[in-house]
Each structure stands twice: as C-alpha cells, then as structure tokens.
Amino acid sequence: MLTTRRLSCPEVGGDAVAYTEPDAESIAVALRELLDDSGSREAGRGRARPGGRIHLAALRAPARRGLRKGGSMTALTVVTVTYSPVRRWPSSWTRWRKRRAARSTSFADNVRSTARSTPRAPPRRAGRPTGGNVGYGGRSNIGVAASSGEFVVIVNPDVVWEPGSPRRAARRSDPLAAGRLAGSVDQDTGRHGLSVGAGAAFARTRHRPRAVRVVVALEPVTASYRRERGDLGEGPNRLLSGSCLLVRRARSTPSPASIRPTSCTSRRRPRRAAGQGRLAERVRADRGRRPYRWTRDGRDPARMAVEHHRSAWIYLASRYPGRRWAPLRWVPARRAQGRSLLARRVRSVAQGGARSGANSPLAVVIRRGSAIGIVGHAAHDEGDHGAGDEAVHVAPDRPPIRLR
C-alpha cells in the first residue's frame, strides 16, 4: 500500500505501508520500488494483517439483516489501540476498571519499542504488545482477533467514555432505523454551530463547477470547514473520525470478511469523508489541562506533537499556495516547525505543551451528556436497571447489551 504522510495517514498506516509525496514524480518512484520488490510487498502484507482472517469493511445490508433477526449482541468488548509503552498500561487498566464501561478490555501496544515483559493484567483485561508499529489497522485486527464477543468497540485510549453515553447514543440513533450501527466520535458542533457534517459540505462543494464553488464556499458549513482545516491546530481539532468504531463480528460471513466496522453514520456513504459519527451530540476535542492526564498515558506526546505540526504545515503549504497566502502559510508554519523540532529533542517541551494545551496531541473528551455512537433500531432500556447501569436493547425480543 502506498500513501502519504499527510494528517492521519501515517498513524493509520504505521510501518506497514509505504509512503510518498503526492507529486507525480515521487509517486512514480515509489510505485517502481513497490512493483520491483515483491518481497517487500509480501512482508507488508503480513504486517498489515497480523490478525489473520479478519477484514474490515463497512456495515452493510447483511449485518443489518442480522440485527433485525436478532443475534447475540449481549456485551461489548473494548479494544484500545495505544501507542503508550507497556509499562504505562496498568494505569490505563485502572481507569477502564473505574469506568466499568465494558465487559472486557484489550489494550494493544503499537509503539516501536519492544517490551520485555507484559505487566500482569487485571481480570478481563489483556495487553498485547506488537513490538512494532503495524499501524492502526493492523493493531485493530490483532485486538479484535484476540477479543471475544460479537460486538467490539475499537477506541483510542484518550476517549473518555462517560456513564450514560451508550444509552444516549441509542436514543439518538432511533431515527436511523434498520439496525444501523454507529461509528466514530463526532466532530464538535459548538464552535461554529455546524448542523450537518462538514465533510458533506466539502464534498458537495467539490462537485460543483468552479464558478459555483466561490458562492458555495461562503455558506456557513463550508466556510466553517475551511476555517477549521485552515487552523493550524492550536485550538480544538474536531476531525475525530476513527477515534471510536463499533464493529460487529459477522461470524456467518465467509472469510475473509469477518469483521465489519461501520464506516459512517451519515445516511449516505459519500458523506463519510470527514463527516462521520453524526450520532454523538456534544463530543468535544480538547487541548485543555485535565484531558492530558489521560492523553499522556495514551500517546507519546513528543511523537504526536511532531506529527501534528508536520501535518499541519504540509496541509497549509498545499492548501494555500502562492504569494497571496504566504503570511498565512509561513508564519504559523515556522512556528510549528520550531515547536516540532523542540518537541523532538526536548521531551519536556512536548509534555509541557501538553499540560499547557499549546503544543499537545489530540485528546478527546466525551462529557457527560454526550455520546459515543452506538446502536441500531434500538429501543433502549429506561427503567429496569439501577442508576448508572448501562443496558441497551437492540430489539424487544433480544437481551440487552449490558455494559457493567
């Protein structure tokens, strides 16, 4: 696989994919190398699919039909993909135990460093170091393959799952009938007052003739999207797709398509580009102080700071070419480059930035009253459980999902 080091692609691909710059000459060179080196492709294939016979694809009609007929959706298993060293896992385990958000949790180390020993896991928690960066996809596969249960939540370690979120998600998913499963964490809707997916607006704009785009670009949604993407990222970054995926283990589906995560919660697939996860209502991406109590354990601040600023700089350089945009492009870019250099060399800079919220990796906070997208054509349980209990019915004749 060949992709670019832009925005989140390196994090998703890890060391399991090849990278290129997006210009034609670089692509040609990279393609030649890949085509001439079959051994490398096969090795990459092995790294990309360490989980074996597991495939990821969007939830489609067969899965929906399965939900209608009823199934064994009785509990959720959580797979946390993390870049934190193994020695940091115990604190994460403790947090998940306190949250009591799921039946079992599998932590998947995705850092390059190899661990000599895996810390002893609490009951129903498991840690599985890879000893290498196999990317988000490869790491997810390992975690899902090692987990049990039909439904699995793949979640970033910095996503805080508040009690009550599943129930609220189920309530919000009611309009999306026919067993549609929710996907990723939503973008924040407060700052610009977005009412529809910004990605949808972006796609819609690109379908228009060039002359129309000028007008369309002025509409609030598109303008907000552009402001957001033009932001260097020192403020909240709301492109959180992929932070949380609910997947269903389609056991009846013949291999190799055995796992099907939802890829969008919008009504149409073309909207999925950046407008995912419309079920969550008040999810907030935050760079404030408290979230980094979580984030520092979940990600390497220095690495994330470097990648973040690098991607922001690349984005600005490509998005705003020419002299007219030079101040917008270069002033923040130099600032970001300087910080990236410092963060790479002085770890305390990255960590200090994380604490101050100025130069920090992304943290996702789902506050009470917000929701991770979850479920289907669901009637949810309102009164049969005690305060704080989480149980979501997906069908009247089926057992509820109990999260405690």
Next chain:
Amino acid sequence: MPNLIRGWVAAVAQRPNPPALVIAGGRGWDDGVDAAIASVPTGLVLRRPGYLPLDQVPALLGGAEVLAYPSLGEGFGLPVLEAMACGQRC
C-alpha cells in the same frame, strides 16, 4: 488524482507487463482527472468502474497488486485501514 495517473504512467510505461490502474469512486472530485487520463499512452490499461458497492470493495482492495492512496489530507484515512484489513500489500 492527476498526479497519481501521471506517476503510474511514468512508473509502468516501460515495464513488460504493465499493471492496470483502477480508479474506483464516483466522478467529479477533480477537474484534472479527465485531462490526465487523456494523456495516458496506448498500451496501458486504465479502468474507471465508478462507484463500487461496498460488498465489492474488499475484493478490490485485497486483490490489487498495489493500492495507492496519495491523499493530500485525511481526517482519518479509513480506506488505508480498510485496505490493510483486506490484506493489502504495502
């Protein structure tokens, strides 16, 4: 996308059995695609199947010799994850 097409042409034009380029997805995302396709020399195979139902996507992703996704910007990069899960080679 035009860069990908030009890069593919440059990479495979001199090969004895040049692999085809399959561009999946709906049209209208880039004004320069058609012009780039028009410049593809004869002898190379470029196919545009258009929008593919999702049940066909795993086969496309997993069966390709190389999946090229030279994105300029991704919120997440789900196609990369999906392709990796489909056993795509790097």
